[in-house]
Amino acid sequence: MGGCVVSSFIFATARYESGDWDSAPLVPPNIIDTIARYTSIDVAPTGVVVPLGSPDLARYPLVFLTGHLPVRFTRDEREQLARFIERGGMLFVDDHNHDIDGAFHKTATEEIRRTVGPLTELPNDHPLYSTFFHFPDGPPNTGHELNGWGDNLLHKHLLAVQRAGRIAVLYSNKDYSSEWGYHPDNKRFLAVDNTRFAVNIVVYALTR
Amino acid sequence: MSAHARVTRTRAVLALTALLASLLRGAAVAALVFVLAGAIDWAVGLERSARVVVVPTALVVGALVTFVSLWRARRALKLGAVALWIEERTPVLRYSLVTALEPAAAGAALPDLERAVQRAHWGTPVARTALFVLGMPALLLLAALALRSLLPAGVVSRMETPRAGDALEHPRSAAVAGANRLTPLVATVTPPAYTRREAVTLEEPSSIAALASSGVRLEGRGSAEGITAALGGEALEVTGTAERWHVIFAMPARAAAVRLAHGRYSRMIVLEPRPDSAPMVTLASPARDTVFREARGRLELDARATDDMGLTALWLEYIVSSGEGESFTFRSGVAARRAARNARAATLESTLRIDSLGLRPGDVIHLRAVAVDGNTATGPDTGVSETRVLRVARAGEYDSLAVEGAPPPEADASALSQRMLIQLTEELERRRPRLARKAVVEESRRIGADQARLRKRVGDIIFARLGEAESGEESGATMPRPSMTPEELLRAADEATAGEGAHALDFEGDETPVVAVNRPLLEAYNAMWAAGRELETGEPGAALPHMRTALAAIMRAREAERLYLRGRPAEVVVDLAKVRLAGDIDSASASARTPRARLSRSAAGRVERLDAALIALRTDPAAAVDSLALLRVDALAEEPRLARELAAAVDSLRAGKDATTPLARARRAAAGAPVVRAHASEWGGAW
Numbered sequence: 037m038g039g040c041v042v043s044s045f046i047f048a049t050a051r052y053e054s055g056d057w058d059s060a061p062l063v064p065p066n067i068i069d070t071i072a073r074y075t076s077i078d079v080a081p082t083g084v085v086v087p088l089g090s091p092d093l094a095r096y097p098l099v100f101l102t103g104h105l106p107v108r109f110t111r112d113e114r115e116q117l118a119r120f121i122e123r124g125g126m127l128f129v130d131d132h133n134h135d136i137d138g139a140f141h142k143t144a145t146e147e148i149r150r151t152v153g154p155l156t157e158l159p160n161d162h163p164l165y166s167t168f169f170h171f172p173d174g175p176p177n178t179g180h181e182l183n184g185w186g187d188n189l190l191h192k193h194l195l196a197v198q199r200a201g202r203i204a205v206l207y208s209n210k211d212y213s214s215e216w217g218y219h220p221d222n223k224r225f226l227a228v229d230n231t232r233f234a235v236n237i238v239v240y241a242l243t244r
Numbered sequence: 245m246s247a248h249a250r251v252t253r254t255r256a257v258l259a260l261t262a263l264l265a266s267l268l269r270g271a272a273v274a275a276l277v278f279v280l281a282g283a284i285d286w287a288v289g290l291e292r293s294a295r296v297v298v299v300p301t302a303l304v305v306g307a308l309v310t311f312v313s314l315w316r317a318r319r320a321l322k323l324g325a326v327a328l329w330i331e332e333r334t335p336v337l338r339y340s341l342v343t344a345l346e347p348a349a350a351g352a353a354l355p356d357l358e359r360a361v362q363r364a365h366w367g368t369p370v371a372r373t374a375l376f377v378l379g380m381p382a383l384l385l386l387a388a389l390a391l392r393s394l395l396p397a398g399v400v401s402r403m404e405t406p407r408a409g410d411a412l413e414h415p416r417s418a419a420v421a422g423a424n425r426l427t428p429l430v431a432t433v434t435p436p437a438y439t440r441r442e443a444v445t446l447e448e449p450s451s452i453a454a455l456a457s458s459g460v461r462l463e464g465r466g467s468a469e470g471i472t473a474a475l476g477g478e479a480l481e482v483t484g485t486a487e488r489w490h491v492i493f494a495m496p497a498r499a500a501a502v503r504l505a506h507g508r509y510s511r512m513i514v515l516e517p518r519p520d521s522a523p524m525v526t527l528a529s530p531a532r533d534t535v536f537r538e539a540r541g542r543l544e545l546d547a548r549a550t551d552d553m554g555l556t557a558l559w560l561e562y563i564v565s566s567g568e569g570e571s572f573t574f575r576s577g578v579a580a581r582r583a584a585r586n587a588r589a590a591t592l593e594s595t596l597r598i599d600s601l602g603l604r605p606g607d608v609i610h611l612r613a614v615a616v617d618g619n620t621a622t623g624p625d626t627g628v629s630e631t632r633v634l635r636v637a638r639a640g641e642y643d644s645l646a647v648e649g650a651p652p653p654e655a656d657a658s659a660l661s662q663r664m665l666i667q668l669t670e671e672l673e674r675r676r677p678r679l680a681r682k683a684v685v686e687e688s689r690r691i692g693a694d695q696a697r698l699r700k701r702v703g704d705i706i707f708a709r710l711g712e713a714e715s716g717e718e719s720g721a722t723m724p725r726p727s728m729t730p731e732e733l734l735r736a737a738d739e740a741t742a743g744e745g746a747h748a749l750d751f752e753g754d755e756t757p758v759v760a761v762n763r764p765l766l767e768a769y770n771a772m773w774a775a776g777r778e779l780e781t782g783e784p785g786a787a788l789p790h791m792r793t794a795l796a797a798i799m800r801a802r803e804a805e806r807l808y809l810r811g812r813p814a815e816v817v818v819d820l821a822k823v824r825l826a827g828d829i830d831s832a833s834a835s836a837r838t839p840r841a842r843l844s845r846s847a848a849g850r851v852e853r854l855d856a857a858l859i860a861l862r863t864d865p866a867a868a869v870d871s872l873a874l875l876r877v878d879a880l881a882e883e884p885r886l887a888r889e890l891a892a893a894v895d896s897l898r899a900g901k902d903a904t905t906p907l908a909r910a911r912r913a914a915a916g917a918p919v920v921r922a923h924a925s926e927w928g929g930a931w
Contacts, residue, residue: 065816072820073827081818122905169832177704179765200912220818229827 045071045242047083048096050127052113055105055140058085059132060213064100069220070231071238074168089113093120098241102130102213106143114151121152121197121204126241128206132213141209148197148205155195155207164194164203167240169232175208176233178215202244206237247344247361248323254370255326261374262317266310268381274306275388282395282403289414292447295406333369337361408445412465412488424509425466425489431513433495434459436621439520439553440586450873450898451514451891456497457621462504462513463490471506475515497622499880499887501873512873514891516880523551523615523627525558530611533633539603543596545579547613547629548589555584556618558592563610564601579611586618609634662772662795665695669784669791676784685782692779695791699772702765702798768797843915850879850886851914858907861897869897879914886913 047064051057064083071079086092086099089112093099099120109117121127129148133140145155158164160174175194197205216231223229281298284290290298319325327342334341340360392400398413411428428447433454435441446452452460462473468489473480475493480502482491493502495517504511529546549558559581566573580594592613601609613629668691676684771794778787843851853875860868876890889910896903 062816065818068818068820069823070827072818073823073825074829074832076825079820081820082815122908219816220823232831 044078044080045238046080046096047071047238048086048093048099049083050088050093050099050101051085052088052101052103052107053110054108055103057101057103059104060102060130060217062217062219063102063213066216066218066220066223066231067100067234067238069223070229070234073229074232074235075239077238077242089116091116091119093117094123094125096125098126098128098238100128100130101144102132103140103144104132106139107147108143109147109151114147117151121199126203126206127152128208128237128241130208130211130213132211145195145207148207152205153197155197155205157193158196158203158206160193162203163244164206164236164240167236167243169236171233171236175210176230178210178212178230203240247341247358250361251323251327251330251341251345254330254366255320255323257370257374258320258326258329259317261377262314262320265377265381266313266317268378268385269313270306270308270310272381272385272388273309274302275385275392277302277305278403279388279391279395282392282399285402286395286399286415289411290402292406292408292410295403298403330366330369333373334364334366337364340364408447409463411447412463423466425464425471425506426504426509426511428465429504429511430463432461432463434461436619438618438620449513450894451516451876452495453516453518454495455621456495456517456519458495459492460495460515461490461492462502463488465489471504473505474503476500499877501877512870514873514877514880516887520617520619520621520623520625521552522625523549523555523617525549525613525615525627525629527560527611527613527629527632530632530634533635535635535637536598537637539601539605539607539636540599543598543634545592545594545596545611547592549584549591549613549615549627550589551615551617551627552588554586554588554618555590556586556616556624557581557583558590558613558615560592560594560596560611560613562596562601562612564603564607565610566604566607584615590615603636605636605638607636662698662768662791662798665691665698666788666791666795668694669779669788672784673788681782684784688779688782688784688787691784692776692787695772695776695779695787699769699776702769702772764797768794771797846882847914850875850883851911854911854914858911865897869894872897883913886910889913 047068049057049064068079068081068083071077084096086096088099088101089110093116117127129144131138131140131144148155158174162174165171165174174192191209194210195207196203197207212233216234223231278298281290281295281302285295323345324342327345331337331339331341337360340357341364344357344361396415398415402410402413409430409432412430414428429449431446431449431452432443433446433452434443435455435458439455444454454460463484464471465487466489467486468482468484471482471489473482473491475496480491480493482489484490491502491504495515497517499517500515502513502515504513526548527546528548529544545560547558547560549555560579561576562579563574563576566575579596580592582590582592584590603609610631610633612631615627616624617627619625669688672684672687672691679687771790775787775790775794778784778790853871857868857871857875860871872890872894876887876894879887879890889906892906893903893910896906
């Protein structure tokens, strides 16, 4: 073991060579706001952008990746992501398109399969849904899933690659990137904060 | 013979010579490539993957040389070129031959030239040239063949027909007394006869994975004298000839290791028995338990079975239990049966006449499918499906039963999308003139029921945003703003959506933000209500405009809420002090986490052994690798993941590769589940 101990949780967004990695720039501050709002986790006030193909990836326990466009990882990105997962990191991928069989979905899931392993459905009673807030029906729905296509209009499950009993890659077709993509100050307009699920993801990543 | 005829004949001789010479050159080069590769194999031993390409490479190179040689000799086909070649070697002709063949002279009588040509003879230079041109490649080919004959027979065989296990045929470069006879080592694994699989040959195996009771033959070079073998604690007989030793045993039922020893050399091979899996059996029909009102009718049966090796039989069996209280009687039977003839998958479809079972009210049928495989070595293995329970209702419970007679499979119960509902409605409208009014109303209402379900799902989303997770439509719960009930909200939505639907999502008038954000969905919701009303009254044509409006609104909501930013927004720095713990955490109900379970004694022992082996890797790598292999043997039964990682680590270490990753995985697997702490842990970065 080695390396310096990082005391603050820093929310990291992955920058990858293909696609539009920065399609949801307001999601990180919104999640940071949510973490501070509900927990005493020592969180940094701003997030960071970390290249997916950089060894620095392993400095962060949770890395967020989103986009609309087709994804094709470079060799470095594959290697570093595999190393990151192998050593206990957690990658949270959200399809900003929310389309089943959309361009991002097809390519991102294929890249994840090649790099880490196949995604499988995460049961809706998984500990992720009760790590902090309790979501008895699994992942909270968003208003961005009614696309007229798909298996059941709403995506019933999140997908995941699990390693040694913990989630290594969490994949969402829910389009949380759109659902959470607003300035944190605008939370006052919501009767119920729709970013609460982000607390579960962060707490899960830090404690499992 | 005329000059033209003589030159033509000479051309034929030269062309044939060029052809033969090219073929000889190609063959000689191909043979030299083969001999060169054989010499390298003799000296250093080539991998099988390299030897496989030697013969094709030699043939390709030989063909290329032949082609190039022919290309260079193409001038031998031209009469003019041949005539010049003859003039060059027969000075007495003084260009009379070339002149006689010129096109201007063709057909004309040139007796002087013909006479001059007749006096000249060029047979000798042609023969000399042919001998020289053919002689060189022929000598080269003979030399290559001679060199090939000098190669040891084993090398030639390895080059001509490379195959798994031919490592034993490689000749020893030097006969050294006391040389290690445990390498090269070849294992031949013969699966049990019932599997009908072919034997597999492995070279230099560190582990052997095969079906239990498979025949295993380990073979090495040299005599058996001085070689010992032990499987577990029992010695194995090592026999053979002066050239080859071998040991034969059966794959044990449990993981074990074979130890081979020869003087100061030793070698260990891990045996991984793979059990023959029991058949997987599914009872597809009946799909669920159910209750019959009367013991009559027919029951469709459908069973499916699969097996990794092969099935021998599949049948459906039943048990009928009758009685109540403490008095029960049982009888059993087979409803249907089929032979599977060693197929890996089989289905059995049949019909059971319920009245043939003589059932009475209260009787219960327990139905299941059973399959057996063809395992004659350790089996046969039997697989059974879930048991379905079918009960005949008693007369006194007719009014209290909730019978789900033939529920559809899950896949058929999935909800329909708005787009699919429109297609169904359009199809119904097309068929409407040919259908009776009653049939139209029935089908229209079925679509209306699906439309209502879809409307509820849309409503759930809208109400979930308003703070009601579900069932907001039915409960009519209070809204965040007490002044607005759901009905008021929908009225507001009606007003908001009364105009053109494609407005931008700006707040208009006194709209609440919730109404503004959800306007397209509310419009869809209202249109679904209208469509549902029309469908309920059996008017699919009138419902279609509303359904299309709903679809357009859904699509608009989708487009409107998908944000594509055209510039980078200013970086948001969250004021942590302001928002810290300002959220409502009353609804937080994190489940209690349990502390990590203490490792079992055996698991703790494995961790200690692994740690010791890791430390020993620095000082005594060979012993550490053996320790890891032995640890793997122990872990195979209880911790297959640890065993798998250890196998990768041992293979990497034996191949001289970096084994950090598999060893890290093995250490993680040995230590059990991840640590669960009661608080957020510090992240120390990657190690």
